[in-house]
Amino acid sequence: MRFLYPLFSIVGFIVLWAGAAYVIADPLLPGPVEVCSAILREIRTGALWHHLFVTLWRVLASFIMAMAIGIAIGLAMGRSHMINGLFDPWLVFFLNIPALVVIFLCYIWGGLTEAAAIIAVVINKVPNVAVMLREGTRSLNYELEEMGQSFRYTRLQTFQHIILPQLQPFIVAAGRSGLSLIWKIVLVVEFIGRSDGVGFQLHTYFQLFDVAGIFAYSLAFIAVMLLIEILIVQPWERYATRWRAEPA
Amino acid sequence: MQHVGVQSLLKVHIKNKTYLGANGAETQALKDAQLTLTENSFTVFFGPSGCGKSTLLRILAGLDTDYEGSVDWVRPPKVGMVFQEPRLLPWRTVQENILLSADPTFTDHEFRQLVDVVGLTDMLSHFPSELSLGLSRRVAIARAFASKPNLLLLDEPFVSLDAPTAARLRQLVRTLWVDNPITAVMVTHDMREAVELGEDVLLFTPRPGSIHERLKVLPTDRANEASIEAKRAEVKSLYPHLFEE
Numbered sequence: 001m002r003f004l005y006p007l008f009s010i011v012g013f014i015v016l017w018a019g020a021a022y023v024i025a026d027p028l029l030p031g032p033v034e035v036c037s038a039i040l041r042e043i044r045t046g047a048l049w050h051h052l053f054v055t056l057w058r059v060l061a062s063f064i065m066a067m068a069i070g071i072a073i074g075l076a077m078g079r080s081h082m083i084n085g086l087f088d089p090w091l092v093f094f095l096n097i098p099a100l101v102v103i104f105l106c107y108i109w110g111g112l113t114e115a116a117a118i119i120a121v122v123i124n125k126v127p128n129v130a131v132m133l134r135e136g137t138r139s140l141n142y143e144l145e146e147m148g149q150s151f152r153y154t155r156l157q158t159f160q161h162i163i164l165p166q167l168q169p170f171i172v173a174a175g176r177s178g179l180s181l182i183w184k185i186v187l188v189v190e191f192i193g194r195s196d197g198v199g200f201q202l203h204t205y206f207q208l209f210d211v212a213g214i215f216a217y218s219l220a221f222i223a224v225m226l227l228i229e230i231l232i233v234q235p236w237e238r239y240a241t242r243w244r245a246e247p248a
Numbered sequence: 249m250q251h252v253g254v255q256s257l258l259k260v261h262i263k264n265k266t267y268l269g270a271n272g273a274e275t276q277a278l279k280d281a282q283l284t285l286t287e288n289s290f291t292v293f294f295g296p297s298g299c300g301k302s303t304l305l306r307i308l309a310g311l312d313t314d315y316e317g318s319v320d321w322v323r324p325p326k327v328g329m330v331f332q333e334p335r336l337l338p339w340r341t342v343q344e345n346i347l348l349s350a351d352p353t354f355t356d357h358e359f360r361q362l363v364d365v366v367g368l369t370d371m372l373s374h375f376p377s378e379l380s381l382g383l384s385r386r387v388a389i390a391r392a393f394a395s396k397p398n399l400l401l402l403d404e405p406f407v408s409l410d411a412p413t414a415a416r417l418r419q420l421v422r423t424l425w426v427d428n429p430i431t432a433v434m435v436t437h438d439m440r441e442a443v444e445l446g447e448d449v450l451l452f453t454p455r456p457g458s459i460h461e462r463l464k465v466l467p468t469d470r471a472n473e474a475s476i477e478a479k480r481a482e483v484k485s486l487y488p489h490l491f492e493e
Binding site for chain 1: 348
């Protein structure tokens with residue numbers, strides 16, 4: 001019964017939406033049928049797949065880079081007072097700099113290139129990952145490291161078996177919020193300075209006032225991110241946390 | 249058993265060991281503590297809480313290097329430690345916890361034998377969160393023996409267990425130690441544990457700790473309940489300060 005509630009909620013919304021679109025009868029509020037036909041049209045021309053794929057590639061590339069750099073910085077800051085002191089002002093600076101400013105500067109200095117686009121996204125995300133991983137690193141269990149030390153674990157063993165499993169919830173949290181933040185920033189980056197991708201398409205349909213097209217691309221990309229969450233993130237998380245005691 | 253002329257494994261002389269308390273004041277934990285551990289002996293550090301016996305154990309383990317004095321090993325040190333808390337990796341199974349710390353020469357046959365003796369054969373695929381404290385301690389003890397140490401360190405390994413479980417684990421450690429003779433040091437404030445397991449019981453002075461006296465435990469002392477109790481009463485009448493908690 002419990003799993004039916006979200007279903008009711010979604011079906012109810014679609015019915016309301018269809019009703020409102022029918023009553024207003026204006027192309028600026030297309031109904032579900034119009035949006036579906038817009039999606040089908042984009043699929044038939046092949047445009048949807050092309051732009052989805054381009055955007056997804058940018059999301060994944062910048063996600064992987066931002067996570068790797070953010071984890072490394074966060075770990076170092078959590079472990080060393082000196083590194084924390086050196087990086088902390090810049091962390092606050094980059095956390096608060098508007099995403100748009102970073103994007104503009106990257107495009108101005110790097111040209112309207114793929115590299116500039118991805119660097120802009122990475123710079124926007126790294127500080128969040130670093131902050132989360134710093135907190136994770138600070139909460140590491142010292143007793144387990146001491147255990148490893150007494151049994152002469154190598155550095156690699158210590159990292160793999162003692163540190164990484166403790167950071168895993170922080171990495172998952174950073175990854176989750178990272179993915180949702182990054183794809184939104186990627187769209188802005190594409191909107192401003194790329195000639196393909198979902199953001200570029202949204203830009204085009206925005207200029208045409210084609211709301212059905214805007215909905216079509218937004219929904220398609222949300223669906224892709226949902227699939228990634230369900231097929232990759234959740235199963236991995238279940239596997240990685242299987243050692244936790246079941247809640248009583 | 250200790251024999252005359254048996255090789256020593258390490259000589260320790262801690263002239264001074266202080267640490268900073270939370271209030272910023274220096275506390276002297278050890279002062280002029282000297283001991284020699286001979287190969288395959290079982291030594292017990294005995295004394296009230298806060299007398300520095302755990303500090304000395306941590307120095308032997310190489311976990312604390314901030315002291316004045318010397319720890320001279322005859323052979324390269326190889327420590328197997330059983331901590332007060334089991335300190336198992338929660339995200340690894342019982343089997344992985346044991347094998348991660350195992351010596352490279354530790355064979356599958358030895359592993360089967362060890363887990364059989366400690367009674368974990370049916371628990372190998374369990375995670376620590378599924379184990380009782382007694383079982384977790386068994387894993388920690390198995391892990392220490394699997395590492396094939398030349399110095400086994402036990403830091404109050406039976407604390408907060410119910411009496412029958414503690415008795416079974418003492419018996420287990422005794423069995424394992426007799427089967428795999430290694431130099432062992434155990435910290436305790438329980439004279440029964442000391443007499444049941446130790447051959448040499450080093451009585452600590454109150455803080456700053458040093459070794460007050462070396463007490464020999466003979467097999468007859470641990471022959472039965474009455475003799476253990478008699479030994480305990482004897483030590484208590486001689487050194488009441490050791491029993492103040």
